[in-house]
Amino acid sequence: MSTGTASAGQISGTRAMLRRFRHHRLALAGTVVLVLLVVACFGATWIAPAKQGVQDLALGPTAPSWAHLLGTDELGRDYLSELLYAGRMSLAIGFFVAVVATVVGTAVGAVAGYVGGVVGEVIMRLTDLFLIVPAIAILALALNGLGSSPVTIVLVLSGISWTYIARVVRSQVLSLREKEFIDAAKVTGTSTARILVRHMLPNLAGIITVNISLAAASAIIVESTLSFLGFGVQPPRTSWGNMLSQASGLVGTPQVYLLYFPGLFILVTVLCVNFIGDGLRDALDPQGRQL
Amino acid sequence: MTATGTRSDALVIDRLVTEYPIRGGLFSRRIGTVQAVSGVSLRIPAGQTFGLVGETGCGKSTLGRTVVRLVDAQSGSVRLGDAEISSLGKSAFRSVRRRIQLVFQDPYASLNPRLSVGAILAEPLIVHGLHTGRRQERVRELLELVGLDPAHASRFPLEFSGGQRQRIGIARALAVEPEVLVLDEPVSALDVSVQAGILNLLDDLQREFGLTYLFIAHDLSVVRHLSHEVGVMYLGTIVEQGPVDEVYENPLHPYTRALLSAVPIADPRIERGRERIVLRGDVPSPANPPSGCRFRTRCWKATDLCAAETPQPRLLDNRLVACHHTD
Numbered sequence: 001m002s003t004g005t006a007s008a009g010q011i012s013g014t015r016a017m018l019r020r021f022r023h024h025r026l027a028l029a030g031t032v033v034l035v036l037l038v039v040a041c042f043g044a045t046w047i048a049p050a051k052q053g054v055q056d057l058a059l060g061p062t063a064p065s066w067a068h069l070l071g072t073d074e075l076g077r078d079y080l081s082e083l084l085y086a087g088r089m090s091l092a093i094g095f096f097v098a099v100v101a102t103v104v105g106t107a108v109g110a111v112a113g114y115v116g117g118v119v120g121e122v123i124m125r126l127t128d129l130f131l132i133v134p135a136i137a138i139l140a141l142a143l144n145g146l147g148s149s150p151v152t153i154v155l156v157l158s159g160i161s162w163t164y165i166a167r168v169v170r171s172q173v174l175s176l177r178e179k180e181f182i183d184a185a186k187v188t189g190t191s192t193a194r195i196l197v198r199h200m201l202p203n204l205a206g207i208i209t210v211n212i213s214l215a216a217a218s219a220i221i222v223e224s225t226l227s228f229l230g231f232g233v234q235p236p237r238t239s240w241g242n243m244l245s246q247a248s249g250l251v252g253t254p255q256v257y258l259l260y261f262p263g264l265f266i267l268v269t270v271l272c273v274n275f276i277g278d279g280l281r282d283a284l285d286p287q288g289r290q291l
Numbered sequence: 292m293t294a295t296g297t298r299s300d301a302l303v304i305d306r307l308v309t310e311y312p313i314r315g316g317l318f319s320r321r322i323g324t325v326q327a328v329s330g331v332s333l334r335i336p337a338g339q340t341f342g343l344v345g346e347t348g349c350g351k352s353t354l355g356r357t358v359v360r361l362v363d364a365q366s367g368s369v370r371l372g373d374a375e376i377s378s379l380g381k382s383a384f385r386s387v388r389r390r391i392q393l394v395f396q397d398p399y400a401s402l403n404p405r406l407s408v409g410a411i412l413a414e415p416l417i418v419h420g421l422h423t424g425r426r427q428e429r430v431r432e433l434l435e436l437v438g439l440d441p442a443h444a445s446r447f448p449l450e451f452s453g454g455q456r457q458r459i460g461i462a463r464a465l466a467v468e469p470e471v472l473v474l475d476e477p478v479s480a481l482d483v484s485v486q487a488g489i490l491n492l493l494d495d496l497q498r499e500f501g502l503t504y505l506f507i508a509h510d511l512s513v514v515r516h517l518s519h520e521v522g523v524m525y526l527g528t529i530v531e532q533g534p535v536d537e538v539y540e541n542p543l544h545p546y547t548r549a550l551l552s553a554v555p556i557a558d559p560r561i562e563r564g565r566e567r568i569v570l571r572g573d574v575p576s577p578a579n580p581p582s583g584c585r586f587r588t589r590c591w592k593a594t595d596l597c598a599a600e601t602p603q604p605r606l607l608d609n610r611l612v613a614c615h616h617t618d
Binding site: 180186191198199202203 | 385463
């Protein structure tokens with residue numbers, strides 16, 4: 001336990017963190033790919049080879065070529081362009097679900113864990129309820145009733161996934177609550193709110209980042225599943241999920257390969273997000289190895 | 292309780308009782324009570340050190356935690372100078388809080404690993420609105436005060452050794468400029484070579500700031516080095532208290548005698564010749580303490596009287612002893 005960074009001299013926490021993150025190769029690769037993907041999707045208006053939804057019925061379905069890198073669909077639309085436009089919806093849903101679910105889940109879990117008592121019990125029984133109900137069925141039902149606007153989809157997906165974060169955060173807070181440095185903060189006179197924010201939150205940073213990535217990744221997947229079932233993003237809006245769903249109609253035709261492209265985009269995005277989450281978790285731990 | 296004349300007392304503890312519930316069964320019902328502290332009284336004159344010794348589990352740490360209000364007292368009172376603090380409401384206590392601070396036993400657990408040392412030391416200043424505008428400067432002063440390099444404020448606890456961390460813990464306690472420090476076994480988690488450094492630091496700080504210490508320890512020699520008065524605790528009660536030299540040289544309570552006979556003497560001739568008291572059995576469960584004198588189950592002097600009647604502290608040879616058989 002002697003001074004570990006004696007040779008490195010004085011380094012600030014943030015810089016040490018960035019350095020640990022840079023040395024996490026998968027996380028770094030994931031960041032690069034995800035950034036490219038995000039730029040390509042949200043800059044699709046300028047980057048994509050074709051405008052959104054431009055049909056060329058005379059052309060019809062074609063195989064990948066230099067003119068159309070991923071080929072065209074049965075309406076003659078450039079498939080790569082369509083995927084980039086659709087990505088905006090999928091990425092935005094993943095992002096917003098992760099943010100909403102994490103903020104709500106962390107707040108609820110932290111309060112349930114720290115305050116405990118009846119409040120904590122009630123909150124945890126509520127999250128148990130969310131765990132035992134078949135999520136997809138509930139989601140489908142809810143979206144059927146509320147309509148499938150993007151905002152509703154984000155809210156409904158968040159409504160399911162905050163409970164996971166709440167549970168993880170609560171269990172972590174329960175163990176942190178017994179730590180001596182929390183007692184020390186109390187003796188200092190630190191308020192409960194400040195203890196939660198200043199002392200608990202930094203110690204939760206690792207699991208929270210992992211959960212942000214998990215929630216984002218699962219939201220993208222669940223949205224795809226829902227779209228596949230017809231309850232997700234509705235045409236004319238497009239997402240990777242409903243493109244996948246539409247392409248599934250091509251099974252048995254020569255264009256069946258179109259099925260793989262949205263799937264590939266989803267896979268790559270989810271992988272990148274998970275790698276970044278891993279890298280951030282390690283980087284946020286000051287006890288992680290110093291590189 | 293000891294006759295200390297007119298000197299002003301910084302900390303007065305009167306018949307303090309602290310209980311923990313034992314929970315179990317369905318819905319965590321309360322199925323019993325552990326009385327960790329059972330009516331402890333002591334007073335510490337300003338600028339002095341009271342050493343509190345006893346075995347693990349005797350309630351000495353709980354006493355310390357009750358005094359700083361980490362645990363609520365069941366009954367009794369704690370007076371800090373002229374302020375009665377055990378009955379104050381949470382918000383009223385906040386204003387008194389900075390007058391009494393606690394130094395924790397384990398310097399590895401008591402510092403938040405995610406906060407830099409600077410942030411740890413600045414927190415008390417922020418919470419109490421002290422040194423606004425010159426907090427970084429004050430943090431450096433504090434580090435210097437406890438013998439650390441002020442340039443290390445941006446480092447994290449894991450970059451320090453155990454002894455250095457305990458210095459940080461002491462600096463944190465001093466940040467709010469308290470009158471009384473409760474030292475909960477501040478050196479027992481440290482290497483022997485480091486202990487002396489911390490004890491000397493505490494000694495210097497007491498002289499410099501006129502601090503009053505409640506020094507809790509299980510190591511008798513450590514207590515002797517620093518204390519003016521000493522109290523020996525057994526199963527939630529103080530069995531003997533008085534001036535440190537008198538208690539150490541002529542212990543009156545059987546338990547004190549047993550404890551002191553276990554301390555090795557660095558002279559083989561004396562060590563060979565002296566009486567050695569080895570206690571029978573284990574400390575009884577505090578959830579179900581013996582009737583009368585709590586020490587009687589392990590005492591070689593115990594009689595029927597000890598089981599029937601709880602011995603009250605009596606003034607004897609300049610100290611208080613709670614025993615029926617002090618001849």
